[in-house]
Amino acid sequence: MATAVLQPDTLEEKLVEEYGYEDHFHEHHHGDKFQSNFITTYVFSQDHKMIAKQFLITGMFWGMIGGLMSLVFRLQLGFPEESLAWLQPILGKWIEINPEGIGKLSQEFYYALVTMHGTILVFFVLTAGLSGTFSNLLIPLMVGARDMASPFLNMLSYWFFFTAGLVMFFSLFLSTGPFAGGWTAYPPLSVLPEASSGSGAGMTLWTISLVLFVVSVLLGGINYITTVLNLRTKGMTMWRLPLPIWAFFITAVIGLLSFPVLASAFFLVMFDRELGTSFFLSEIFIGGKALDHVGGSPILYQHLFWFLGHPEVYIIILPAMGIVSEVLSVNARKPVFGYKAMVFSILAIAFLSFIVWAHHMFMSGVNPFISNFFVIFTLIIAVPSAVKVFNWIATLYGGNIRLNSAMLFSIGFVSMFISGGLTGIFLGNSAIDIQMHDTYFVVAHFHIVMGVAAFFGMFAGVYHWYPKMFGRFMNETLGKIHFWGTMVGAYAIFWPMHYLGMAGVPRRYYSFDVFQTFSHFAEMNKFITVAAVLVFGFQMLFFINFFYSIWRGKKQTVQNPYGATTLEWTTPVRPGHGNWPGKIPAVQRWAYDYGKDGKEFISQIVPLKEGEHDGGH
Amino acid sequence: MTESIMEQEIGRNKIHPKKFALLVACASMSMVFAAQTSAYMVRQASGNWLEFPLPNIFFFNTLVIVLSSVTLHGSYLAFKRAKENLFKGLLLLSLFLGIAFVVLQLQGWADLQAMGVPLKLNPSGDFIYAISGIHLAHVLGGITALLITAIVAFMMPFKLTPARKLRFEMSMLYWHFVDGLWVYLIVFWTLQR
Numbered sequence: 001m002a003t004a005v006l007q008p009d010t011l012e013e014k015l016v017e018e019y020g021y022e023d024h025f026h027e028h029h030h031g032d033k034f035q036s037n038f039i040t041t042y043v044f045s046q047d048h049k050m051i052a053k054q055f056l057i058t059g060m061f062w063g064m065i066g067g068l069m070s071l072v073f074r075l076q077l078g079f080p081e082e083s084l085a086w087l088q089p090i091l092g093k094w095i096e097i098n099p100e101g102i103g104k105l106s107q108e109f110y111y112a113l114v115t116m117h118g119t120i121l122v123f124f125v126l127t128a129g130l131s132g133t134f135s136n137l138l139i140p141l142m143v144g145a146r147d148m149a150s151p152f153l154n155m156l157s158y159w160f161f162f163t164a165g166l167v168m169f170f171s172l173f174l175s176t177g178p179f180a181g182g183w184t185a186y187p188p189l190s191v192l193p194e195a196s197s198g199s200g201a202g203m204t205l206w207t208i209s210l211v212l213f214v215v216s217v218l219l220g221g222i223n224y225i226t227t228v229l230n231l232r233t234k235g236m237t238m239w240r241l242p243l244p245i246w247a248f249f250i251t252a253v254i255g256l257l258s259f260p261v262l263a264s265a266f267f268l269v270m271f272d273r274e275l276g277t278s279f280f281l282s283e284i285f286i287g288g289k290a291l292d293h294v295g296g297s298p299i300l301y302q303h304l305f306w307f308l309g310h311p312e313v314y315i316i317i318l319p320a321m322g323i324v325s326e327v328l329s330v331n332a333r334k335p336v337f338g339y340k341a342m343v344f345s346i347l348a349i350a351f352l353s354f355i356v357w358a359h360h361m362f363m364s365g366v367n368p369f370i371s372n373f374f375v376i377f378t379l380i381i382a383v384p385s386a387v388k389v390f391n392w393i394a395t396l397y398g399g400n401i402r403l404n405s406a407m408l409f410s411i412g413f414v415s416m417f418i419s420g421g422l423t424g425i426f427l428g429n430s431a432i433d434i435q436m437h438d439t440y441f442v443v444a445h446f447h448i449v450m451g452v453a454a455f456f457g458m459f460a461g462v463y464h465w466y467p468k469m470f471g472r473f474m475n476e477t478l479g480k481i482h483f484w485g486t487m488v489g490a491y492a493i494f495w496p497m498h499y500l501g502m503a504g505v506p507r508r509y510y511s512f513d514v515f516q517t518f519s520h521f522a523e524m525n526k527f528i529t530v531a532a533v534l535v536f537g538f539q540m541l542f543f544i545n546f547f548y549s550i551w552r553g554k555k556q557t558v559q560n561p562y563g564a565t566t567l568e569w570t571t572p573v574r575p576g577h578g579n580w581p582g583k584i585p586a587v588q589r590w591a592y593d594y595g596k597d598g599k600e601f602i603s604q605i606v607p608l609k610e611g612e613h614d615g616g617h
Numbered sequence: 618m619t620e621s622i623m624e625q626e627i628g629r630n631k632i633h634p635k636k637f638a639l640l641v642a643c644a645s646m647s648m649v650f651a652a653q654t655s656a657y658m659v660r661q662a663s664g665n666w667l668e669f670p671l672p673n674i675f676f677f678n679t680l681v682i683v684l685s686s687v688t689l690h691g692s693y694l695a696f697k698r699a700k701e702n703l704f705k706g707l708l709l710l711s712l713f714l715g716i717a718f719v720v721l722q723l724q725g726w727a728d729l730q731a732m733g734v735p736l737k738l739n740p741s742g743d744f745i746y747a748i749s750g751i752h753l754a755h756v757l758g759g760i761t762a763l764l765i766t767a768i769v770a771f772m773m774p775f776k777l778t779p780a781r782k783l784r785f786e787m788s789m790l791y792w793h794f795v796d797g798l799w800v801y802l803i804v805f806w807t808l809q810r
Contacts, residue, residue: 149634260648
């Protein structure tokens with residue numbers, strides 16, 4: 001692969017050779033260094049495409065663990081009377097069997113499961129698994145770069161993530177159990193080792209794991225930003241970037257500005273835990289005994305945490321938005337509607353994400369007058385979000401739509417984002433939040449808008465770019481069954497939760513036995529649990545499809561199977577290290593020339609005709 | 618052999634991608650200190666806050682680290698003009714000043730304790746220990762970079778290559794960054810008192 005393509009076969013290769021940029025990459029045998037043996041190809045790989053697959057498969061592993069955890073606590077919530085003794089072989093002492101032989105989930109472990117489910121899904125699956133996978137795969141391919149700015153740091157980014165996962169995984173097997181104080185790790189539960197059984201060693205490992213994770217995100221983000229700003233190919237101006245790249249770029253910027261703040265909060269938590277300082281602790285009694293912690297403020301932790309925490313939801317959703325914008329446009333055979341408005345709305349969301357954090361703290365004793373500012377900025381986020389939704393729908397309008405799995409998931413994303421976004425308007429109001437806070441209404445809201453929606457974006461990306469990763473397609477029939485099962489099932493899980501929440505059913509409770517007011521929701525809770533089990537089953541279909549298709553999927557035979565305009569489809573079917581065998585393609589036009597001048601699509605590498613207007617400018 | 622690619626990359630970009638990546642990383646690290654100092658302000662505003670003067674050694678140490686930045690810059694200029702001995706001498710001096718900064722910071726903590734502000738007394742003192750401690754960790758990273766630069770300078774024959782120039786520039790950039798951070802912290806604490 002060290003030699004250039006001497007006889008170009010396809011139109012794409014001819015164009016790359018004719019107009020491309022010669023960087024003498026292959027004269028240096030760079031590929032050898034990265035793909036010489038098994039270890040450097042598959043394990044300690046510095047190739048962005050392999051690192052993307054590592055992120056994806058590790059993310060899928062964690063998705064399975066986090067999903068199974070939710071099934072266990074859903075069983076508890078849906079069927080509190082049933083015996084869970086059959087789970088004892090897996091969960092061991094966390095299933096307490098009484099003399100009558102009825103097995104109950106340990107209450108302590110219930111909280112641990114809820115905490116771990118949140119931590120794993122938010123950080124390991126939807127941050128690393130989503131933005132880690134697609135930023136790595138698509139940024140160099142779509143901007144026309146050989147690899148990331150620093151392939152070595154990129155490799156480190158994955159291995160820090162892997163180690164973070166390893167530490168967290170280990171904490172699941174501690175005799176005192178993993179951390180159980182909620183994924184937000186509020187003090188005092190996170191700071192006092194004696195506060196609960198998970199607050200000791202479990203919390204220590206949780207903090208170590210998350211600090212490693214922050215390092216991973218920062219190393220990745222530094223690379224994504226540098227690559228987008230410095231390594232774009234000739235002709236690739238910022239206004240010619242495909243929307244996923246804009247989304248990944250801004251996501252990395254948000255991550256780089258907010259994750260260090262989380263690390264800061266964790267440093268202070270560690271000082272409080274290990275050195276006995278009192279940043280977050282004040283006048284605490286445990287078991288009637290006063291501790292010598294005085295003068296700290298637990299609210300301070302909440303400020304620091306949510307200064308990351310709110311941008312974090314955009315770190316999760318922006319990459320999904322970028323992926324969906326691209327998939328919708330390609331499969332509607334239409335340019336994305338309002339390209340610049342899409343970019344500006346990403347920028348607006350990113351900016352606003354930093355000045356709304358206290359809407360997570362309306363009920364934490366924040367001054368109600370200060371809350372007003374946060375209400376207003378929170379509600380303003382509806383404007384760029386609505387711009388995006390309008391543009392997605394307008395992109396679909398009048399399109400020549402191909403309803404493949406990726407497209408279905410993209411349309412499903414828009415549906416979920418609307419449903420979940422609307423309830424955000426309720427919760428963003430501090431007055432309504434008095435009733436709604438910490439109820440299932442909140443659970444329904446964020447699961448739909450940043451859980452299911454982000455997963456839909458991720459699935460759309462996996463189905464769409466699977467050929468780029470493995471040179472084969474996933475099975476379409478299984479993909480469609482996966483979509484409809486997940487779409488209907490996810491609404492079946494989360495829609496009823498709105499009613500629970502409006503009736504005041506609090507989240508995180510182990511059982512509602514003693515509350516007469518909530519007893520009529522027992523059947524609804526059963527329904528939700530059954531739906532959750534079914535939806536998990538549909539995800540198994542995705543797993544089977546994914547791994548089966550790596551070896552047995554339909555082969556990709558043409559370079560550009562979807563008739564897309566972007567650069568990743570100008571590489572060979574299975575791109576080697578350096579992505580293009582000869583020159584780097586030069587970009588001549590924006591990324592969304594579909595249905596122009598009577599042509600179905602015009603690739604970004606086709607020169608503009610004389611007098612032709614470039615769409616992006 | 619990678620040089621020609623690097624030069625071409627620089628030809629296309631005004632700034633080397635790796636140097637740019639370091640700048641982005643510095644912006645990210647700044648956020649740690651922005652968070653710490655804003656937490657400091659929020660906590661200070663809510664009362665029960667012990668007031669005490671900073672140990673003098675912290676101010677003296679500001680001079681030490683600023684001076685080390687100046688000598689390091691001098692060393693870099695000498696390196697570019699291929700004045701080998703001046704380059705090595707100033708580099709060693711910078712490294713020495715850097716290590717002196719660490720030692721004096723530890724002395725600063727001891728002075729703080731002697732003044733009657735030990736750890737765990739009041740968050741106002743704890744913040745000083747925590748923030749200067751996190752800063753010190755960043756300085757240790759800078760000292761590692763300077764140490765490697767010095768080892769390369771003394772072990773290998775002097776040669777003015779673009780790769781070495783880039784590495785030196787990156788070490789220097791980072792050192793200026795931790796220097797600037799400390800100046801920011803000292804100014805911040807002085808204004809907050």
